[in-house]
Amino acid sequence: MKTPIRFTALALSLLLSSVAMAADLKIGVSMSSFDDNYLTNVRKYMDQQAKSYPKGDGVQLQFEDARADVVKQLSQVENFIGQKVDAIIVNPVDTASTARISKAAIEAGIPLVYVNRRPDQKDLPKGVAAVTSDDEEAGKLQMQYIADKLGGKGKIVILLGDLANNSTQNRTKGVKEILAKYPGIEIEQEQTGTWLRQTGMDLVNNWLTQGRDFQAVLANNDEMAIGAAMALKSAGKEKGSVLIAGVDGTPDGLNAITKGEMAVSVFQDAKGQAVGSVEAARKLARNETIEQNIVIPFKLITPDNVKDFK
Structure with missing residues (x-):
């Protein structure tokens, strides 16, 4: 039992x-x-x-x-x-x-x-x-590098992310905090590319078509930076003649730096x-x-x- x-x-x-x-x-x-x-x-x-x-x-x-x-x-x-x-x-x-x-x-x-x-x-x-x-830190890092490369003089364009996102606001704030130290660097254009490669390419294409003169592109992320590089290449610009900065350190961004298509990025882990x-x-x-x-x-x-x- x-x-x-x-x-x-x-x-x-x-x-x-x-x-x-x-x-x-x-x-x-x-x-x-x-x-x-x-x-x-x-x-x-x-x-x-x-x-x-x-x-x-x-x-x-x-x-x-x-x-x-x-x-x-x-x-x-x-x-x-x-x-x-x-x-x-x-x-x-x-x-x-x-x-x-x-x-x-x-x-x-x-x-x-x-x-x-x-x-x-x-x-x-x-x-x-x-x-x-800290998104402000990202903007400061990329802008300081570009400012040094430009020797404190020149014109830049800024590719903004989604305007509803505080990453966009804070990265751009960081860029402008560094710019305040360099009166010889002017912002030629500043528009949103909504984080997208295609939009970044379209904006830079438009600026080039309009005859805008700039020596650097400060992008809030790598995707828009890569789009900028594509537009410059399509326009026949010599690689590295316009400095391009991104943020994120994506695999595509790293490859663009290795090829000399981007000057710098900021690694977001x-x-x-x-x-x-x-x-x-x-x-x-x-x-x-x-x-x-x-x-x-x-x-x-x-x-x-x-x-x-x-």
Whole structure:
């Protein structure tokens, strides 16, 4: 005769706790756009980090593409909340429109981590963290390099990212802070290329067609910088005759520097931001204390050190 197994209330509680502890965390991730090359790298490294944890003590990520739509992104966050995920990671479409996302997550008691783009608000609410880089520093680094190469004299054009994004505002602010030290350098044109290679190429093509004279292009990201290089090449400009600066240090950007098509870029650590955001979300979901503002440093990429970033 088999002896029946009886669980005390304490034993049953411990058993259920161990089962819960063994379950992977479920984290919803809303990216502003899957089409953005830099963010594609962030997404890739996030996925790698999630898969690096041991089974039963890891993370399952559910990626969603907001397609540059603020309303769609909020809906994705609300769906994550409805699914009762353990944490949410958001790469915001519009850094000025994150209040509703934060409010929804806080009210649901779900930890929220912003990655790559920090909300505009100065102080983040409890339970919310951001893993970003100092965009002003990126603008300062690229402009200082170009100012030195120009000898403090010349005309430049600026290719802006999405105007609704504080990365655009802060990178351009950094550029202009350095420009304030060089009265001999003038801004010939300044327009948004919305982070896109094609738009960057079209803008520079238009300026060349109009007979605009400039010695350097300061782009808020590598994609627009590469577009500028394509336009200059198409116009028959000698390689390196116009200095081109980007930001991100994407594989395509690194190749452009190696070929002499770009003068400089500023490395934005996609892996650092990705790993940092997944780790932050994982720790918050476990009720661990973390730094709310995690800053991943930028690094200057020049022809002399470009090989170190490949």
